[in-house]
Amino acid sequence: MIKVVLPANLQTLAGVGRTVELEVEGTPTQRSVLDALEAAYPPLRGTIRDMTTKRRRPLLRFFACEEDLSDESPDSPLPAQVAEGTEPFLIIGAIAGG
Amino acid sequence: MSRVRVLVGTRKGAFILTSDGSRKSWKVDGPQFAGWEIYHVKGSPVDQDRLYASQSSSWFGQVMQRSDDAGKSWQTVGNQFAYEGTPDTHQWYDGSPHPWEFKRIWHLEPSLSDPDTVFAGAEDAALFQTKDGGQTWSELPGLRTEPTGHTWAPGAGGLCLHTILIDKNDEKRMFAAVSAAGAFRSEDAGKTWKRINRGLRSNHIPDPDADAGHCVHRIAMHPARPNVLFMQKHWDVMRTDDGGDTWHEVSGNLPTDFGFVVDINSNEPDTVYVIPITSDSQHFVPDGKLRVYRTKSGGDEWEALTEGLPQKDCYVNVLRDAMAVDGLDPCGVYFGTSGGQVYASPDGGDTWAPIVRDLPAVLSVEVQTLP
Numbered sequence: 001m002i003k004v005v006l007p008a009n010l011q012t013l014a015g016v017g018r019t020v021e022l023e024v025e026g027t028p029t030q031r032s033v034l035d036a037l038e039a040a041y042p043p044l045r046g047t048i049r050d051m052t053t054k055r056r057r058p059l060l061r062f063f064a065c066e067e068d069l070s071d072e073s074p075d076s077p078l079p080a081q082v083a084e085g086t087e088p089f090l091i092i093g094a095i096a097g098g
Numbered sequence: 099m100s101r102v103r104v105l106v107g108t109r110k111g112a113f114i115l116t117s118d119g120s121r122k123s124w125k126v127d128g129p130q131f132a133g134w135e136i137y138h139v140k141g142s143p144v145d146q147d148r149l150y151a152s153q154s155s156s157w158f159g160q161v162m163q164r165s166d167d168a169g170k171s172w173q174t175v176g177n178q179f180a181y182e183g184t185p186d187t188h189q190w191y192d193g194s195p196h197p198w199e200f201k202r203i204w205h206l207e208p209s210l211s212d213p214d215t216v217f218a219g220a221e222d223a224a225l226f227q228t229k230d231g232g233q234t235w236s237e238l239p240g241l242r243t244e245p246t247g248h249t250w251a252p253g254a255g256g257l258c259l260h261t262i263l264i265d266k267n268d269e270k271r272m273f274a275a276v277s278a279a280g281a282f283r284s285e286d287a288g289k290t291w292k293r294i295n296r297g298l299r300s301n302h303i304p305d306p307d308a309d310a311g312h313c314v315h316r317i318a319m320h321p322a323r324p325n326v327l328f329m330q331k332h333w334d335v336m337r338t339d340d341g342g343d344t345w346h347e348v349s350g351n352l353p354t355d356f357g358f359v360v361d362i363n364s365n366e367p368d369t370v371y372v373i374p375i376t377s378d379s380q381h382f383v384p385d386g387k388l389r390v391y392r393t394k395s396g397g398d399e400w401e402a403l404t405e406g407l408p409q410k411d412c413y414v415n416v417l418r419d420a421m422a423v424d425g426l427d428p429c430g431v432y433f434g435t436s437g438g439q440v441y442a443s444p445d446g447g448d449t450w451a452p453i454v455r456d457l458p459a460v461l462s463v464e465v466q467t468l469p
Contacts, residue, residue, distance in 0.1 A: 009133050009158055013174070043174035047158040051178045059157040093157045 002028055003088040004037055007060075010048070010091070014041040019088060028083050030062060031074040048091060063090040101468040102424050103168065104432055105149065106440055107136035110458035112151055113440075114169045117453075121430050121444035124453045130169065134161070138419060138462045140206045141168075145213040146466050150232060152203040152218070160202050164232045175232030179203070179220060182239040188222065189251040198222045198242070205419060207262035210269050217288065219259030223250060223276040225288055238288040241274060246293065246310035253277040253313045253332070260418055261314070266321040273327065273342065278302070278313035281329065283342050294342030298331060315358045316418045320367040328370050328397070330360040330418075335372055337397050348397025353384050359421035363429045363446055368396040371423075371431060371447060373416045381436075382413035390433070392447050406450035407441065414439070420460050425467035434460025 001021040011018060022036045031054075038045045049056055054074070056062065061070045065079045065087050081087035104115040111129030130136075134153045142148040151163040151172070160179065163172045185198035201221045209215035214231040217238075224242040226235045241247075241259070250257060258277055265271035270287040273294075280295040295309050303311040313332035320326065329336040329345065333356050336345040349355035354374045363369035370393050376384045383389065388407040391400040414435035424430040431447050434440045438457035443450045 007157070009155060012132065013134075013158075013161065043161065046177045047155075047161065050159075052180060057157065057159060 001085045002033055003085055005088045005090045007093040013043050027077045029075050033089055059094040061092045063092055103466040105139040105464040107139050107462035108458040108460050109135055112136040112139050115453050121442055126454055137204050138206050140464050141466045142208040142213040143210055148213045150206045150216055154202040162232050176234050179226055179235055182237045186248055204258045204260045205262055210264055217262050219262050221256040221258040223257045223259040240290045244291050250279040261317050263319045265324040275314040275317050280310050280312040281314050281342055297345030316360050318360045318362045320362045323367045328360050330357050350398030350400055352391055352400050358418040359416055361421045361423050364423050364425050365427050365429050369394045381415045386411050388412045390447055403447045419462035422463045422465040424465045432463050432465055434463045
């Protein structure tokens with residue numbers, strides 16, 4: 001199971017806690033994890049990636065294993081610890097005000 | 099006995115304020131969508147339990163919400179707003195071309211006859227419509243693609259379509275306003291639009307009386323007199339008696355004619371309310387006094403309404419969608435401030451009292467008159 005940590009506003013929008021667990025087939029990538037997240041929680045569609053271009057929203061970052069993966073290719077494999085479920089994939093809202 | 103339900107959008111959530119027809123004692127529910135900007139909440143006139151809310155965030159984009167039970171519960175609906183075709187460019191602040199980019203929905207205007215049909219005004223300025231209760235939205239591109247669209251430039255708040263009015267006598271007749279482009283009229287339910295800016299003068303554009311480029315802040319229409327419109331422009335309070343074909347200034351004795359809101363008494367079409375704001379560089383009320391100004395003669399002669407409003411050390415702003423009137427007699431008038439106060443007058447503006455004092459900054463106020 002892939003663990004995804006959501007920022008507070010997306011937790012309330014999706015009606016979930018801080019961490020959600022997702023089944024992802026094959027080698028997990030940013031794209032496959034976010035596809036699975038949006039399929040499991042439809043209110044999140046368009047809130048993390050632009051609805052049309054699928055590009056990451058500019059005030060969000062993707063972290064895992066103490067690395068910033070925001071600018072990695074969406075089709076690059078995520079770290080093995082994320083794939084194994086021992087480390088979470090973190091979606092972080094930039095610190096840009098209250 | 100009649101009741102009223104006031105729908106308040108704020109920087110950090112939505113609130114629903116309810117009272118009986120006396121409008122003296124209030125119940126406050128909220129925050130709903132806590133932490134999100136709620137630009138607008140509005141109910142369908144044909145099903146008053148059907149509410150729509152525009153929920154947005156600079157981080158997370160646009161979310162749309164719908165309630166079928168007067169705001170007790172909500173469901174997310176469609177949030178894909180795609181411009182028709184390949185969007186061209188509009189002017190950026192410095193005059194350079196800038197591609198059209200969807201940012202948020204400022205204003206929701208439900209149909210007068212179908213609870214599933216809603217018009218939505220977007221930033222960057224465009225008109226969208228749903229016919230399935232918000233599940234899907236499509237652009238009515240005739241407004242954005244009208245011949246001057248490439249010259250429109252954003253105001254400080256963005257290039258926003260913030261006002262949508264529907265003529266109750268002819269639902270195909272609509273008015274819209276864009277900052278900073280001007281006012282527009284449609285005779286075919288939003289498919290095609292005509293510029294209606296003759297008589298407006300604005301010093302922030304090279305040709306002050308050009309037929310596009312004006313920063314219109316708000317337009318109000320009384321349903322019994324749909325050819326008479328009142329406008330609060332960036333500067334100037336304006337009036338038209340011919341459906342927008344020509345405008346003339348009715349600022350008269352206002353202490354300043356800068357402001358955002360304008361609305362009309364539901365029982366008296368010549369009684370109009372504005373809230374003067376000091377200037378475009380000082381977005382707060384003049385002299386530390388929160389004063390609503392009322393004309394009973396359709397403009398030019400204005401009186402300050404102060405009873406119950408703070409008259410010293412007050413420096414709030416009132417944004418363009420943050421005033422509303424109910425349908426009772428006497429007419430109730432409501433407005434919300436950047437300081438988080440929502441004020442109500444149950445007697446057409448003669449006296450005021452705060453419903454709540456300490457909400458997040460208020461972005462919008464609507465009111466429903468219930469049986």
